[in-house]
Amino acid sequence: MGGSGSKVTWKHNVPSPADPSLKSVMSEPLDEVKFSDEAFWKHLGALKREPLPVPLFAKALGVHVAKHEVTDRDDGTFLVTTTIGGYYGGEVDVNFVHSYDPDTNTWMQKCDRDPGLQKVSNAVGFRLHESPRTIEMWAVNEPARNSGVEVVAGLKGSVGAAIYSLSEKEVDVDAKADQPSKDGSGKLVAQSGPLDECIKSPAQFLETAFQAVKEGKGVPGIVEFAVIEENSSGVKTKEVIDTDGNGTLKVNYMHHVFDIGSGTAASTTYKDETYTTALSAWHTKVHSGPLIIEMFNESFPVRHAGEDVVRNLAPQVEQVLAKAVEETAASG
Incomplete structure (x- = not known):
């Protein structure tokens, strides 16, 4: 199931099973990897409640997490606000809204800033498919x-x-x-x-x-x-x-x-x-x-499903998957 200790082999820029006109990153089939949807989404949600990670090179320049808040909303979504300090001499709030749609088995993460902290609204999607058992992910930038x-x-x-x-x-x-x-x-x-x-x-x-x-x-x-x-x-x-x-x-x-x-x-x-x-x-x-x-x-508005998406999101998904597999095995 992939080399270098990875749990998943990923294919980038392939048609989405939900809409072949759109490109996504897809895992190879994971039918032999036993995990429940509930466990996967539970651990993804826990991960997404954590503070925004600051790269080591940015920390060396004085960039740091000054404040971190998680707010659960009445509609079942939750808001994560991470205040980054030391950003060009000031502070900037980065807001993430997380939601889950059981009808499509999809987790959406919407943010008001891009990875470079510019004001560019963007969204990241994670979706579980049953047959074959696969994980789909993608990112979309809005115009700004x-x-x-x-x-x-x-x-x-x-x-x-x-x-x-x-x-x-x-x-x-x-x-x-x-x-x-x-x-x-x-x-x-x-x-x-x-x-x-x-x-x-x-x-x-x-x-x-x-x-x-x-x-x-x-x-x-x-x-x-x-x-x-x-x-x-x-x-x-x-x-x-x-x-x-x-x-x-x-x-x-x-x-x-x-x-x-x-x-x-x-x-x-x-x-x-x-x-x-x-x-x-x-x-x-x-x-x-x-x-x-x-x-x-x-x-410009662009959907991303290339190697950059794999590089940025695969470590998160593989961390979540490992915990979901462990929990599913323990409960079985």
Whole structure:
């Protein structure tokens, strides 16, 4: 039933038994593994009541669980609120709502932030099937627009790198979160202060940024980089990122498009090497008079059922399954 001590062999991006038009992660048949539905859901519920785990690399930066509350609701669902401290110098609440549907034998976990703690609503589903005995799981991201402290950090990093490339001076870029865009749309952006003393024109900044992305510069944790396709206004790249400093690798397929004439750029992350399913995009606008740079991040609605879902959810399910098997055997 799988190697390396795992209890389950998983198949990713396969048709869901409930709706073949949707992709899910499915276990290989578990008919020889004896466990009851009740025991499985009981231990999954217990696991989901625990505090949100903080990665070791984040703990080293001072990120910690400041508060943890579980609230049982009258409708049978429960709310888990974990307050994360040390997040860009402040605190952020992460809210999970858990529910179980006996008609479809499905557990749903809905959260108001993504794993990077940006405000992106998402859902994770777990479903048990009887014949054959299998476990199904998937994740879905909802559309969202962000211009908070995470985007400010990205703006400060990219603008600071461009200024250093132009002048070899390290500058602490002044920037604020959630500001009304200077384009008059009323939409919120992360926004720099005036940069005329450091950058001559919108074109100079965008040309410098374009050169940087073609060389794979300024990407934290990058261990491998390749240019897939390039033309005069854009470049497609493949980036392999060490996400935690311990060898947990993630592959980003990026398409960077620069429009010097309009003072804009967009960097879109795609699901795979086909560049067909967009996951998210960073948008940049450079204004002149004074020269001010704005950014926001856009997340697109996508269902996930790939290796990342296996990596993130399989350890939880296998932990729950082991306890469910033990309890079922003891009660039998």
